[in-house]
Amino acid sequence: MPKIFGSIIDSESRCKHYHTGLDIIAIKFKCCQKYYPCYKCHNEHESHQIKRWPESQFNEHVIFCGACKHEMTINDYMLVENCPHCHSHFNQRCKFHYHLYFEI
Numbered sequence: 368m369p370k371i372f373g374s375i376i377d378s379e380s381r382c383k384h385y386h387t388g389l390d391i392i393a394i395k396f397k398c399c400q401k402y403y404p405c406y407k408c409h410n411e412h413e414s415h416q417i418k419r420w421p422e423s424q425f426n427e428h429v430i431f432c433g434a435c436k437h438e439m440t441i442n443d444y445m446l447v448e449n450c451p452h453c454h455s456h457f458n459q460r461c462k463f464h465y466h467l468y469f470e471i
């Protein structure tokens with residue numbers, strides 16, 4: 368199981384910034400290869416700028432479901448509204464932040 372960095376407040380990868388019932392995702396950042404639950408956590412704990420995932424690497428397993436600990440690809444994640452493994456709902460508002468994580 369990967370280590371999740373940042374300001375984690377529970378075992379399902381919620382953080383102090385995003386902690387509704389739906390906020391169970393962590394993302395591995397391309398720049399530091401560390402899992403953080405959100406970009407704010409990344410920026411508070413790292414001194415470098417976020418490097419986004421290019422489309423050519425959307426098949427990397429870098430999205431982590433905090434509920435079942437399943438790792439999925441960026442392509443998988445962008446297609447679904449629930450975890451393909453445990454069917455937990457994801458926060459659909461994360462879509463508004465895709466450009467911070469992915470080159471789209």
Ligand SMILES: [Zn+2]
Binds near residue numbers: 400416
């Ligand atoms: Zn980084």
Ligand SMILES: [Zn+2]
Binds near residue numbers: 382
């Ligand atoms: Zn956070």
Ligand SMILES: [Zn+2]
Binds near residue numbers: 433436451452455
């Ligand atoms: Zn899951």
